[in-house]
């Protein structure tokens with residue numbers, strides 16, 4: 253499998269990027285904000301607005317102290333400030349918790365969709381994303397969705413409301429102070445928009461590089477022995493370095509944008525607050541007498557405006573902190589949606605086919621199939637395998653034996669014609685898949701015990717697992733009766749044992765009555781091949797069995813041998829009589 257992610261090498265043209273930006277903006281506009289997230293954002297906005305009464309009590313208490321000296325009413329002011337403070341933090345906490353929970357459940361849904369789509373991709377689909385890339389998107393990149401949804405969305409709501417309300421309150425006391433705020437504020441979004449123009453694209457490119465790097469690493473680590481034995485270590489290291497360099501450049505580009513956006517915001521908000529402070533100072537000194545609707549601000553009012561000025565910029569500064577969250581969060585959502593958007597390429601037998609207790613028959617009715625745009629592997633091919641029949645498919649390499657098994661298993665769909673299981677066309681019923689066992693040419697062995705490798709987490713009594721292992725002559729393998737562990741990709745067990753483990757996986761499924769086995773005796777000595785054949789036949793008793801093989805010994809023990817290469821053009825095999 254070529255699992256080097258192409259993204260690291262793909263050069264995106266400016267035109268591509270523009271189109272993608274446009275599409276993303278459109279999607280963003282149309283993605284509904286979940287109700288709990290909106291509620292959480294509202295609470296956080298309310299908490300921010302509570303600063304208004306708190307600052308008013310604080311400023312007017314100080315004004316009162318300065319003008320009238322200490323009296324009992326100061327205690328009331330202090331109590332009000334304290335109570336509003338407590339209320340503010342409670343509301344803020346509740347709002348943040350709501351947003352966080354909503355973001356997590358949104359992420360869970362996105363992940364579920366992506367995983368379901370990924371699980372439904374055919375193992376024969378060469379365009380599947382590499383395991384490393386998919387793992388990186390699902391585990392690492394997906395996590396960026398949470399800060400984006402739980403922080404950016406509430407901040408966006410605060411930015412739209414809080415500065416406007418604060419500016420209106422300031423305007424009530426002084427139009428000049430309010431004007432200063434209004435002059436400084438729009439500069440911020442303008443600069444943010446200019447900077448953020450490329451932020452998303454940069455983030456997306458960085459995430460693609462991370463995914464590509466993970467895919468590359470995982471693939472090469474798996475094949476380390478091959479790389480070493482063929483002296484390709486240096487070439488691989490150079491390639492790895494190139495990938496790492498690409499990732500470094502893309503990460504630095506993202507950081508540059510993040511730092512620039514924070515710096516711009518800090519600068520403008522500091523300038524805005526400073527200008528208000530200068531005006532208030534000179535106004536109190538009597539140098540600037542205008543701007544307070546013909547009156548002179550007293551100390552309390554002036555302080556109130558001064559306390560509100562930083563709060564006016566606060567949501568905008570928060571926006572700059574989460575600006576980067578938005579870029580990486582959107583990129584994470586896009587990556588997850590991209591994983592999820594592939595339509596299922598695995599099909600399963602329709603519900604009707606699982607109704608009968610007897611083993612089903614399998615019919616290929618005028619099937620035409622090709623991979624992508626390639627030549628047809630099968631053209632108008634028909635074959636009938638009777639219920640409970642054991643059939644061997646024999647043909648030279650690359651003739652299409654595995655393809656035929658994959659068609660029967662519903663791992664690929666015919667271009668024309670139909671595959672019928674017990675007379676029913678393959679459909680979307682997952683439950684019916686339970687009766688089918690497909691054993692591919694390279695069954696994956698997980699690191700762990702043999703017991704786990706047999707059950708794969710499915711419910712099965714320990715006794716049943718042991719008996720199945722005994723039937724498959726696996727009693728001695730690590731982790732069947734002891735606590736031994738098999739290494740990654742089957743390290744520590746032989747090729748024959750690995751194949752028998754795969755057979756045992758099927759045998760543990762009591763509902764299974766169609767077995768599709770792809771070269772179960774490949775690359776094995778005659779004795780081991782004989783053992784596997786025995787195990788397979790024992791497992792296949794009373795079941796329909798189709799085996800793709802080059803092994804004449806195995807083929808001769810089947811009810812029927814079909815030599816695909818000896819079929820005459822257009823010849824159809826419909827039952828034993830047609831052999």
Ligand SMILES: Nc1ncnc2c1ncn2[C@@H]1O[C@H](COP(=O)(O)OP(=O)(O)OP(=O)(O)O)[C@@H](O)[C@H]1O
Pocket residue numbers: 376377378623629647648649650651652653654655656800
């Ligand atoms: N996932 C795939 N994508 C594209 N082409 C494929 C894919 N799998 C197989 N092919 C092509 O389809 C043809 C039939 O392959 P298939 O694996 O079915 O042959 P086979 O008879 O099982 O071979 P072998 O005995 O070597 O396993 C071959 O030309 C192969 O290159």
